[in-house]
Amino acid sequence: MGACWNHTLAGETAVQSRILAINSYRISYHCTENGTWDIRGENYTHLNDISHESQGYVYVYIAGNALSLLLLTIALSIFFGFRQLRCGRVLIHKNLFLSYVFTGLTWILYYKLVVLDGDIIDANPWWCQFLHVLAQYFMQCNFAWMFCEGLYLHTVLIRVFSNGKILTFICYAIGWGYPLIPTIIYTVLRSRTGKRCWHEESSLQWIMYGPIVVSICINIGFLVNIVRLLMTKLQKIPEASQSKKAARATLVLLPLLGLQYLVLPMRPSESSGLSDIYVYSVAVLTSLQGSFVSIMYCFCNSEIIAILKRKWDQHWLMYGSGRRKHRCSSTHYTVTENMADDCNKKFTEKPEMVPLQDTVCDV
Incomplete structure (x- = not known):
């Protein structure tokens, strides 16, 4: 059966813990009245059907x-x-x-x-x-x-x-x-x-x-x-x-x-x-x-939250203001900040308003 099992009385069921990769579960085998392991009969317990x-x-x-x-x-x-x-x-x-x-x-x-x-x-x-x-x-x-x-x-x-x-x-x-x-x-x-x-x-x-x-x-x-x-x-x-x-x-x-x-x-x-x-x-x-x-x-992550918030504000500026009536033309702007090389710097407290664009963080 691929494992060592403890001595078990006839008619009893032996239970053993197993580890699959980093995961644990239990399996059991039934010892029949004649003292042999039942590996194919009705009392056999599959590895999964314990x-x-x-x-x-x-x-x-x-x-x-x-x-x-x-x-x-x-x-x-x-x-x-x-x-x-x-x-x-x-x-x-x-x-x-x-x-x-x-x-x-x-x-x-x-x-x-x-x-x-x-x-x-x-x-x-x-x-x-x-x-x-x-x-x-x-x-x-x-x-x-x-x-x-x-x-x-x-x-x-x-x-x-x-x-x-x-x-x-x-x-x-x-x-x-x-x-x-x-x-x-x-x-x-x-x-x-x-x-x-x-x-x-x-x-x-x-x-x-x-x-x-x-x-x-x-x-x-x-x-x-x-x-x-x-x-x-x-x-x-x-x-x-x-x-x-x-x-x-x-x-x-x-x-x-x-x-x-x-x-x-x-x-x-x-x-x-x-x-x-x-x-x-x-x-x-x-x-x-x-x-x-x-x-x-x-x-x-505060950095990612800020990016998502800025994206939402950008979306609102583009589509929310476009629904207003009596507007002939408009130029959309959003708040951008320079991302640091390590993607872990704080955003500027007084960002500039510039036309929509993306900033890239270099490796």
């Missing part, structure tokens, strides 16, 4: 990922829709958000088409294995772009590269290119035992998990040094305010760098009574990660 409670975990993942997909799509439309946001920092955000979209979409398909259909797992068609590999690849890309977020921010702060295009190219190579290496190795080795849609745990999965753990550890180093640099720049600020700014920067960077996943290995034992709380917490944390990032780095 209980309504366990199916609830899967539905939480699906619902959370669906919400994340919605918010990420809106955020990406904003990022791609405004020329003012064409800068290196936002470019990294775009790719991170895209990796969340692809990861969430493939996991939703995998849960819906494979995990919730035990017959598919038994039939083991080629497409379920392909979907498994695709989900693993995009999961790798997702963590790789979290690493790129830390790399980009840390590199910009210490000013290693004078040319932003070189740093951007490196991030693309790491974010979309590097994950192909462990994915190909994993696929080749796993294909030798291609059973049950590769749904069960295997030590080969550490080929995928190993780089993820390393990237998170490096991001911890980035975070420590980023906070150190921030504290250095805030030395002239009163100590209380300085501590608040440093704490806020740390909390904001945690989801961006994926450091909240450090708590996932701290799994309580099945007998502690906290196992269900842990599994649901993991379900919420992992599936809503895209939602948290899109809200913090798009919808709650």
